[in-house]
Amino acid sequence: MTTATAAPLSWLGRAEAWLDNRGKGAWIAAMILGFIAFWPIGLALLAYMIWSKRMFNGSCRKGRQSRHRHYHAAMKSSGNSAFDAYKAETLRRLEEEQEAFEAFLQRLREAKDKQEFDAFMDDRARAAKPTGDDGNATSEPA
Numbered sequence: 001m002t003t004a005t006a007a008p009l010s011w012l013g014r015a016e017a018w019l020d021n022r023g024k025g026a027w028i029a030a031m032i033l034g035f036i037a038f039w040p041i042g043l044a045l046l047a048y049m050i051w052s053k054r055m056f057n058g059s060c061r062k063g064r065q066s067r068h069r070h071y072h073a074a075m076k077s078s079g080n081s082a083f084d085a086y087k088a089e090t091l092r093r094l095e096e097e098q099e100a101f102e103a104f105l106q107r108l109r110e111a112k113d114k115q116e117f118d119a120f121m122d123d124r125a126r127a128a129k130p131t132g133d134d135g136n137a138t139s140e141p142a
Contacts, residue, residue: 019026027049035042077084 019030027045031042031045031049033042034045078087
């Protein structure tokens with residue numbers, strides 16, 4: 001009888017691992033499909049996601065930790081002083097280029113926002129300007 005209970009657990013374990021590999025979006029999609037198919041299944045998946053903390057383990061936090069780890073690995077000395085100097089200079093230059101690019105994107109967004117706002121104000125001014133026709137229909141003498 002242990003083989004009968006082991007098979008469902010391995011199936012559930014494989015399903016859990018499959019969803020974990022695909023991320024939080026897969027868990028949410030499975031939960032929604034569970035609600036669509038039979039609402040207690042969706043409710044059970046939601047409860048499991050909250051209980052196992054899968055609902056609140058943000059991928060942003062993992063990404064930040066990963067970048068932090070990569071940064072420290074990049075700054076670790078290789079033992080070759082010439083290479084370490086080259087690496088430090090290259091990283092400094094890349095950081096400057098990234099900052100310059102982000103500043104460029106910010107200026108681009110501001111210019112687009114200003115253009116859209118100016119167009120809105122021009123449209124509003126045109127709509128508010130009297131056209132010379134006060135709406136009264138006058139008949140010309142015949």
